[in-house]
Amino acid sequence: MARRPREYADGRRRRRPVLVVLAAVAVMAALVAADGIRRYVEGEAELRTDPAFYALPTAIPDGKPGSLIRSEPIASAPAGSTAWRVVYRSQDMAGAEVPVSGVVLVPNTPAPPEGRTVVAWGHPTTGAAPQCAPSLGLDPFQYVEGMHELLAEGYAIAATDYPGLGIPAASSYLLGIPESNSVLDIVRAAGHIEEAQTGDDVILWGHSQGGQAVLFAAERAAEYAPELTVRGVAVAAPAADLIALMSDDISDISGVTIASFAIPAYTQAYADRFGEDAIEAILTPAGAEATPRIAELCLLTQNEKIHAIAGPLVGGYVTSNPATTEPWKTMLQENSAGGTPLTVPVFVGQGEADELVIPAATEKYVSLLCSQKADVSFHRFPGIDHGLAAYASVPELLLWLDALEAGTPPSTCP
Template structure:
C-alpha cells in the first residue's frame, strides 16, 4: 500500500522536476548568452578604445554650432545584444552660456520604432570622477553603469547617456554644477534625435542616480525654457544629490566628503573665478588640502579608489578650514546648485536607501517635502538596508511601474498629502 502513494507522488512531481530542469537549462542558456555577450562586448570594447583616442580629438577652436548639433558620430561595435549604439560628440552650453563640446552614448533596441519615434530615457550617471578620462563613454564597456539599460531596451525605449562637460571631451569640469550638467543631458537628447537610424521622438523621461540625480532634476526644472521642443513626461531619481548644502555638511567629516570636495572645488573655481576670484574660492582649503586637491581631482573614482583613499584618509578633518555650507561664497554657490529653486511640473519618482551614508535619508526626505510644498506629484519610495551604491537598482522595479504610467500619460500615485 505504501508503494502507491510513492508512485503517485513520483508521477505528480516528475513533470514539475522536468519543468524545473527545463527552466534551469533555459537560465543556464540565457546566462551563457549574456556571458558570451559580455565577453564579446569586452573584446570589441577594447578595439573601440583604440579608435576613441582620435574620435574624442576635435578641432580647437570648436566650430560654432547650436545646442545639440552633432560634431561627430560613430557606431559602437560592442553594443549590448539586440541593440544598436553610437558615441556622439555634440554642442552644448557651459555655465556662462559659451559653446562647448560634450560626449554621450545613445542606445536603441533592434525592434521597429513606433510611428511617433522612440521615447527617450535620458540617463544621468553618478560620480565617476571629474577629469576628462573618467567619462563613462570611455570605459571598455560604456554601458555597464547605465542602471536599468536592459529593462528600458526591452520596453522599446531609446537610452541617451551624457558624460557631462569636462568628461570625455577636454575642458573645464562641470562637477556638481547644475546648469551645464543639465544642458548636456538635454542637448544629448537633441543630438540623438538627429541620428536618423535611431528614430527618436520628442517624449523624454529623465532618470538619474546621485550626481546624476542633481543633473536630471535641474534638467526637469529648466527643460521648458532650455529645450521647449522636447516633451518631458517625468523625472526619476535615486539617492539624488539634490541639496548640496546638506550633502557637504553631512559628508565632509569622512572620506566621501573629502573626495566630493576635491572634485567640486576645482570645477567651481573655474566656473566662478570671474565672479569671486580664485583666492576667495580656494581660501576654504587648508594648506594640505590645497596641495592634495589637484592630485585627487585627476583621479577616477571607480578605477583609482585605492589611490584616492591613500590621499584623502589622512585629510579627514583637516581638508577644509570650515564647513562650506555655512561659509561664503560657498554657501551661496551650493544653494544655487541645489535642486528646488524652480517647481517641477511633471511627475517625480524618488528612491532612497535607508542605509545610505553618502546621500543621507534625511536629506532626501527634506527634498521630497520641498517638492510637495511646490505641488509636485511625487512618488517616494524608501528601501531598508540599501546603501548608496545600490539605490538605483533597488528602486528599479518601482521605477518601471511608475515609468509605464507616465509614458501612458497617466498620473502615478503621489506621496504628497
C-alpha cells in the same frame, strides 16, 4: 509618450505585478551575463581606436546646442540594440559653446511612427577629469543603470558624459546648469542620428550626481529646450541638496573626495563673481596641495590612490564647513535642486543604508517637492546603500513608467 502600450484583447491596459517585473529583471540579468564575453572582446578593440574619436580639431564650426559634431557606431553594444558614440555641442555655465561626449542606444525593434521616447540618463560620479568619462570605458554602458530593462521596454537611451569628461573642457562637476544642458542636448543630438528614430518625448533618469543633473534638467527644460516634452523625472539617491550633502560628508573620506572634485569646477565657474582666492580660502594648506592630485583621479577605478591621498586629510581638509561659509554657502544653494517647482511627475528612490546621500536629506527634498504640489512617488529600500540605490529602484521605476504612460502617475505626498 512614444511607446506602444501593452493591452489585453479588449483594449484594457495590462498592469504588471511586482513579481512579474522582478522575474523579468532576473531573466534580463542572465541574458546580460551571456552577452558579456562578446562585448568584452569588442570593447577591448574599441579602446585602441577611441582616443582619435575624442581628439577634436582646434577650430570647430559654430552650431546650435544639441547639434552633432561627430558620431560613430559602437560594436560592443548590448545584444538586441544599436549604439553610437557621439560628440555634440552644448553650453557651459556662462552660455558659451562646449563640446560634450556621450552614447546613444536604441533597441533593435521597430520604432513607433512618432519616434522612440528617450530616457536621458545622468550617471553617478565617476570623477572630474576627462579620462573619467563613462563612454571611454571598456564598457561604455556600464553606468547606465536599468539599461537592459529600458531597452526591452522600447526606450532609446541618451547618456551624456557631462562637460569636462571625455572631451577636455572646464569641469562641470556638481554644477547644475552645464550638467543639465548636456543632459538635454544629448537628447537633441540623438534626434540627429537618423537610424535612432527618436522623438521629442523625454524621461529624465539619474543617480547621485546624475540625480542633481536631471532634476536641474527638469526645472530648466521648458526654457532651455522647449521643443522637447519632458514627461517625468526619476532619481535615485539624488545629490539634490548640496548644503546637506556637504554638511553630512565633509568630515569623512567621501566628503574630501567630493570636495576635491568640486572645488576646481566651482573655482573656474565662479571666479569672475567671487574671485579665486575667496573660493579657495576654504582649504587648509594640506587641502590645497592635495586637491589637484585627487581631481585628476577617477572614482571606482582609482579608489586606492584617492583614499591614500584623502584619508590623511579627514578632519583637516577644510578650514570650516563649506555649507555655512561664504561664498560656498551661496554657490551650493544655487546648485541645489528645488529652486524652481517641478511641473512633471517625479520618482524618487532612496536606500535606507545610504551613508553618502543620507536618507533624511532625500526625505527633506521630497517634502519640499510635495509642498510645491509636485506628484511624487517616493520609495525607500531597506538595507540598500548608495551604490545600489538605482538598481534597487528599477522594478518600481518600470511600474511608475507604466503609470506615467497611462496618465495616472502615483503620488505618495500627503
